[in-house]
Amino acid sequence: MTLSRDIRIFMELDQTDRRILGQMQRDCDISLESLGEIVGLSRNACWRRIKLLSEAGIIKGKVALLNADALGLALTVFIQVRTDQHDPDWSAKFARATRTLPQIQGVYRMSGDLDYLIRAQVADMKDYDHLYQKLTSSVSLADVSASFVMEEIKDTTALPL
Amino acid sequence: MTLSRDIRIFMELDQTDRRILGQMQRDCDISLESLGEIVGLSRNACWRRIKLLSEAGIIKGKVALLNADALGLALTVFIQVRTDQHDPDWSAKFARATRTLPQIQGVYRMSGDLDYLIRAQVADMKDYDHLYQKLTSSVSLADVSASFVMEEIKDTTALPL
DNA sequence: ACTGAAAAGGGCACGGC
DNA sequence: GCCGTGCCCTTTTCAGT
Numbered sequence: 001m002t003l004s005r006d007i008r009i010f011m012e013l014d015q016t017d018r019r020i021l022g023q024m025q026r027d028c029d030i031s032l033e034s035l036g037e038i039v040g041l042s043r044n045a046c047w048r049r050i051k052l053l054s055e056a057g058i059i060k061g062k063v064a065l066l067n068a069d070a071l072g073l074a075l076t077v078f079i080q081v082r083t084d085q086h087d088p089d090w091s092a093k094f095a096r097a098t099r100t101l102p103q104i105q106g107v108y109r110m111s112g113d114l115d116y117l118i119r120a121q122v123a124d125m126k127d128y129d130h131l132y133q134k135l136t137s138s139v140s141l142a143d144v145s146a147s148f149v150m151e152e153i154k155d156t157t158a159l160p161l
Numbered sequence: 162m163t164l165s166r167d168i169r170i171f172m173e174l175d176q177t178d179r180r181i182l183g184q185m186q187r188d189c190d191i192s193l194e195s196l197g198e199i200v201g202l203s204r205n206a207c208w209r210r211i212k213l214l215s216e217a218g219i220i221k222g223k224v225a226l227l228n229a230d231a232l233g234l235a236l237t238v239f240i241q242v243r244t245d246q247h248d249p250d251w252s253a254k255f256a257r258a259t260r261t262l263p264q265i266q267g268v269y270r271m272s273g274d275l276d277y278l279i280r281a282q283v284a285d286m287k288d289y290d291h292l293y294q295k296l297t298s299s300v301s302l303a304d305v306s307a308s309f310v311m312e313e314i315k316d317t318t319a320l321p322l
Numbered sequence: 323a324c325t326g327a328a329a330a331g332g333g334c335a336c337g338g339c
Numbered sequence: 340g341c342c343g344t345g346c347c348c349t350t351t352t353c354a355g356t
Contacts, residue, residue: 024224071174
């Protein structure tokens with residue numbers, strides 16, 4: 001019974017759903033009343049749609065976005081990682097290590113010549129070195145190189161609708 | 162009067178503030194009552210702290226996080242861009258173009274050999290090609306190469322506290 | 323899909339530590 | 340100063356129509 005493995009249910013979204021999602025992914029700290037006015041619906045219709053969208057897993061959750069600079073995390077760094085070990089044991093260890101480190105926001109296994117791309121947020125170079133030391137001491141990595149963000153031109157969690 | 166340009170006020174954060182922020186950046190859809198219990202404070206003390214943290218700009222806002230897969234955006238791509246034009250006019254144009262495209266979540270000017278790194282979310286290869294066409298037609302780019310995400314090991318908006 | 327009513331939660335002023 | 344309590348008003352939630 002592996003037939004259903006790759007089947008994915010896509011909920012039908014109309015223009016109003018999209019408008020609701022669009023607003024909420026920009027700012028969800030808004031009353032149902034105001035949201036209703038924006039999308040042209042009663043507060044209640046909005047409420048029921050949001051409930052459905054949440055239950056369908058389209059809305060993953062609501063979070064507060066924090067200001068990295070104000071928290072003293074001025075440096076964003078992308079770390080490129082190459083490995084010579086491709087066994088599942090190594091992968092699990094690498095995943096666990098990166099998921100545990102709170103400085104790391106994203107870890108992606110990539111196509112192409114580099115194996116993994118890591119996005120992290122640190123205070124400064126010294127702090128980056130800490131992260132580097134922790135990372136390389138918990139898993140063996142063949143090649144690690146870092147690129148630092150000089151300027152953040154765009155940074156959003158909003159997806160296209 | 163350029164002396165104050167780089168001055169930044171860091172608000173003193175105690176352990177309770179950190180606990181509040183930690184909870185809210187994981188899930189802000191929680192009542193002040195519950196939050197108070199978690200951090201060991203009354204609902205009102207929480208409320209006042211959150212208000213201060215927002216006014217200080219430490220909390221940038223509250224947003225709904227959407228499920229990219231459920232929206233049919235299965236492909237995450239990192240686009241490396243090199244340019245030969247470094248005049249401010251080109252930069253402004255590039256910034257405007259990337260900020261306008263909703264498929265693009267992040268644009269970073271980098272140190273090192275590549276100039277810009279772009280993170281985007283698209284449906285599939287065809288959709289990526291659309292994005293590529295739009296991007297290259299609105300600004301002149303010397304070199305563009307894409308790396309596709311095979312597996313997302315970690316992806317969070319939570320910053321270390 | 324709207325109305326309305328009960329329940330929950332947010333916002334604010336005051337008093338206490 | 341900062342915390343907590345009590346009160347009121349807004350918002351959410353969910354019934355019925």
